[in-house]
Amino acid sequence: xxxxxxxxxxxxxxxxxxxxxxxxxxxxxxxxxxxxxxxxxxxxxxxxxxxxxxxxxxxxxxxxxxxxxxxxxxxxxxxxxxxxxxxxxxxxxxxxxxxxxxxxxxxxxxxxxxxxxxxxxxxxxxxxxxxxxxxxxxxxxxxxxxxxxxxxxxxxxxxxxxxxxxxxxxxxxxxxxxxxxxxxxxxxxxxxxxxxxxxxxxxxxxxxxxxxxxxxxxxxxxxxxxxxxxxxxxxxxxxxxxxxxxxxxxxxxxxxxxxxxxxxxxxxxxxxxxxxxxxxxxxxxxxxxxxxxxxxxxxxxxxxxxxxxxxxxxxxxxxxxxxxxxxxxxxxxxxxxxxxxxxxxxxxxxxxxxxxxxxxxxxxxxxxxxxxxxxxxxxxxxxxxxxxxxxxxxxxxxxxxxxxxxxxxxxxxxxxxxxxxxxxxxxxxxxxxxxxxxxxxxxxxxxxxxxxxxxxxxxxxxxxxxxxxxxxxxxxxxxxxxxxxxxxxxxxxxxxxxxxxxxxxxxxxxxxxxxxxxxxxxxxxxxxxxxxxxxxxxxxxxxxxxxxxxxxxxxxxxxxxxxxxxxxxxxxxxxxxxxxxxxxxxxxxxxxxxxxxxxxxxxxxxxxxxxxxxxxxxxxxxxxxxxxxxxxxx
RNA sequence: GGGCACGUAGCUCAGCCAGGAUAGAGCGUCGGACUUCUAAUCCGAUGGUCAUGGGUUCGAAUCCCAUCGUGCUCGCCA
Numbered sequence: 001x002x003x004x005x006x007x008x009x010x011x012x013x014x015x016x017x018x019x020x021x022x023x024x025x026x027x028x029x030x031x032x033x034x035x036x037x038x039x040x041x042x043x044x045x046x047x048x049x050x051x052x053x054x055x056x057x058x059x060x061x062x063x064x065x066x067x068x069x070x071x072x073x074x075x076x077x078x079x080x081x082x083x084x085x086x087x088x089x090x091x092x093x094x095x096x097x098x099x100x101x102x103x104x105x106x107x108x109x110x111x112x113x114x115x116x117x118x119x120x121x122x123x124x125x126x127x128x129x130x131x132x133x134x135x136x137x138x139x140x141x142x143x144x145x146x147x148x149x150x151x152x153x154x155x156x157x158x159x160x161x162x163x164x165x166x167x168x169x170x171x172x173x174x175x176x177x178x179x180x181x182x183x184x185x186x187x188x189x190x191x192x193x194x195x196x197x198x199x200x201x202x203x204x205x206x207x208x209x210x211x212x213x214x215x216x217x218x219x220x221x222x223x224x225x226x227x228x229x230x231x232x233x234x235x236x237x238x239x240x241x242x243x244x245x246x247x248x249x250x251x252x253x254x255x256x257x258x259x260x261x262x263x264x265x266x267x268x269x270x271x272x273x274x275x276x277x278x279x280x281x282x283x284x285x286x287x288x289x290x291x292x293x294x295x296x297x298x299x300x301x302x303x304x305x306x307x308x309x310x311x312x313x314x315x316x317x318x319x320x321x322x323x324x325x326x327x328x329x330x331x332x333x334x335x336x337x338x339x340x341x342x343x344x345x346x347x348x349x350x351x352x353x354x355x356x357x358x359x360x361x362x363x364x365x366x367x368x369x370x371x372x373x374x375x376x377x378x379x380x381x382x383x384x385x386x387x388x389x390x391x392x393x394x395x396x397x398x399x400x401x402x403x404x405x406x407x408x409x410x411x412x413x414x415x416x417x418x419x420x421x422x423x424x425x426x427x428x429x430x431x432x433x434x435x436x437x438x439x440x441x442x443x444x445x446x447x448x449x450x451x452x453x454x455x456x457x458x459x460x461x462x463x464x465x466x467x468x469x470x471x472x473x474x475x476x477x478x479x480x481x482x483x484x485x486x487x488x489x490x491x492x493x494x495x496x497x498x499x500x501x502x503x504x505x506x507x508x509x510x511x512x513x514x515x516x517x518x519x520x521x522x523x524x525x526x527x528x529x530x531x532x533x534x535x536x537x538x539x540x541x542x543x544x545x546x547x548x549x550x551x552x553x554x555x556x557x558x559x560x561x562x563x564x565x566x567x568x569x570x571x572x573x574x575x576x577x578x579x580x581x582x583x584x585x586x587x588x589x590x591x592x593x594x595x596x597x598x599x600x601x602x603x604x605x606x607x608x609x610x611x612x613x614x615x616x617x618x619x620x621x622x623x624x625x626x627x628x629x630x631x632x633x634x
Numbered sequence: 635g636g637g638c639a640c641g642u643a644g645c646u647c648a649g650c651c652a653g654g655a656u657a658g659a660g661c662g663u664c665g666g667a668c669u670u671c672u673a674a675u676c677c678g679a680u681g682g683u684c685a686u687g688g689g690u691u692c693g694a695a696u697c698c699c700a701u702c703g704u705g706c707u708c709g710c711c712a
Contacts, residue, residue: 067652069654071654073655074655074656075658076655077655082654082655084653084654084655087654087692087693088654088692090692091692097692122655123655124654124655125654125655166712203712206711206712207711207712208711208712209712335710336710337710338710339710346637347637348636348637348708349637349707349708352709352710353710354710355710356710357710359710361710361711361712362711362712363712385706386638386639386705386706386707387706387707387712388707388712389637389638389639389706389707390637390638390706390707390708391707391712393637393638413638413639415639415640415705415706416705416706418705448674449674452672452673452674474674482646485647485648486646486647486648487640487647487648489639489640490639490640490641490647491639491640491704491705491706498645498646501646501660501661502674503660503661503674504659504660504661504674504675505646505647505648505659505660505661506660506674508674509660509674509675511674512672512674512675513675515672515674516671516672516675519671519672520671520672521671522671523671524671570651574648575648577648578648578649578659581648581659581660582659585659588675588676589676591671591675591676592675592676592677595670595671596671597671598670598671612671633672634672634674
């Protein structure tokens with residue numbers, strides 16, 4: 001295994017406020033974080049105890065143990081886990097499922113388990129119950145640990161490539177899913193214990209950039225029809241790109257031919273390693289990319305590295321890939337170009353990897369790029385639009401035939417956001433700019449904060465700065481949450497009203513839970529009450545928590561690490577968003593039924609305070625994984 | 635036309651990969667709850683042939699096949 005290039009390299013510093021990333025070991029709340037507290041979660045342990053106990057029980061009855069049928073029971077059942085195994089075994093033992101369930105439950109031995117204390121049946125289901133210690137340990141680990149939900153380090157380096165939009169102009173909403181989903185995927189993997197780098201692959205070698213460079217050098221400000229839509233460099237420069245494309249479409253044939261010759265010369269210069277050409281193209285690429293970075297930083301989506309495509313042309317690795325491909329049995333030379341037949345991978349379209357003039361194509365360079373990833377990382381994940389699906393399949397197949405282990409490569413495919421009237425296009429200048437969406441979101445959030453000021457019960461006198469902070473957290477959070485909470489494969493048609501809906505099931509709904517937690521904890525602090533797990537070691541009796549709502553909330557807290565684990569495993573951050581909603585419901589029930597500061601005894605108050613601290617850590621980190629900020633007041 | 639996705643309440647979506655308890659939320663509509671740790675909250679009512687038809691199974695929104703609808707894709711573009 002080659003040593004990762006990035007090992008030992010220090011991470012770029014970044015803001016520690018919610019929503020941004022922070023280096024491992026640093027904490028959201030500015031205190032030191034002690035990794036020994038990192039726990040895989042009580043739910044996961046309970047689940048494995050149930051598996052083991054049930055398998056033993058079945059074995060003792062001489063029944064098959066290959067399918068345990070362990071599942072989460074409906075909300076109205078008080079069991080933590082259940083098994084539907086009796087349905088399947090009914091045929092084997094020749095008895096009705098409820099009777100089988102009864103026999104199985106009777107054979108389960110809960111002796112020796114930490115959390116599994118009781119088994120019973122409900123009709124055909126075997127139900128498993130967690131004991132006090134389950135809740136006590138959950139409370140202890142979550143109230144105590146500001147990084148609760150972070151799983152133990154897996155010692156696995158992972159590169160998440162996302163966005164990678166061609167540097168042709170401002171980021172529009174059509175592609176906004178990419179940085180938002182990509183950032184969340186990276187966050188979730190980080191929470192799951194992977195060592196993640198975030199990459200933006202810069203397509204700086206293609207025809208688009210050659211056209212852009214030619215247009216930028218050819219046209220003057222006077223030739224352009226419009227003023228820049230916004231005072232940032234990519235809004236200025238995209239006008240040259242659009243002008244150039246318009247010229248190529250509409251100018252007289254001789255002029256177009258001359259232009260094409262210049263564009264072709266630029267492409268040849270890149271392919272031939274001509275330094276002057278690299279500089280010319282690089283000037284445009286770097287300028288536009290710089291502006292796009294500025295836009296993405298508003299989300300914020302930040303990157304560890306911008307990897308340029310030309311790098312793999314300059315270092316010879318693209319040529320090397322092409323040479324190796326020619327040697328394979330799948331290579332054919334047809335119609336003056338080198339192609340690959342990928343029928344064995346179920347792809348009937350040939351992949352051209354060298355043009356007739358011997359120059360490389362995007363995918364050829366991307367192959368070299370991916371082999372570079374494999375050399376430097378244990379795993380690679382790419383977030384890309386559905387229009388790149390075929391290309392990704394061809395890439396996978398080709399990487400495999402080159403001898404790479406493609407199991408280490410994962411894709412997240414998302415569907416584009418379209419306007420009701422059709423696709424967004426940078427070249428044509430159609431589309432809603434991400435900057436405009438974020439501006440509008442913040443404006444509306446600000447208006448909402450201000451209109452709520454009057455009927456606020458809490459007299460915490462929001463300053464102008466507070467209003468602005470909340471407007472940003474809520475406005476940007478709402479845009480991100482709306483996108484990250486949906487399955488990426490589903491198509492979205494962009495509607496302003498929908499994207500900016502701050503009603504329930506949106507970011508403010510779950511952010512509010514965090515703010516409510518903070519409100520109680522602040523109140524406790526100003527009243528001089530120590531908060532178990534935060535200002536004190538956790539030393540509370542969970543038995544004091546008599547209310548179902550409190551215990552139910554703790555059970556949700558217990559699930560969080562398992563939610564992170566499966567979201568990371570399946571590369572599905574939207575499941576974390578689903579969790580935040582379910583968690584919010586549990587918290588709101590607790591909030592309604594369990595007064596904390598005015599609890600009837602100090603013991604109960606302390607226990608509930610610890611629950612609030614645990615809930616805060618859970619929600620803060622769930623939101624952080626989604627890339628949504630967690631406001632301390634709103 | 636071939637390939638790949640998607641189709642769940644009037645609308646926006648979970649649930650599907652690893653089949654199992656009465657298919658869940660929100661918005662909308664209607665009706666309730668603030669002298670209380672924040673009402674951006676909560677409670678109740680309303681609303682579904684899970685696109686259609688078949689198949690597998692004790693059991694299908696979930697797996698398989700077909701059909702219909704929508705999107706993406708099928709360049710020596712990226």
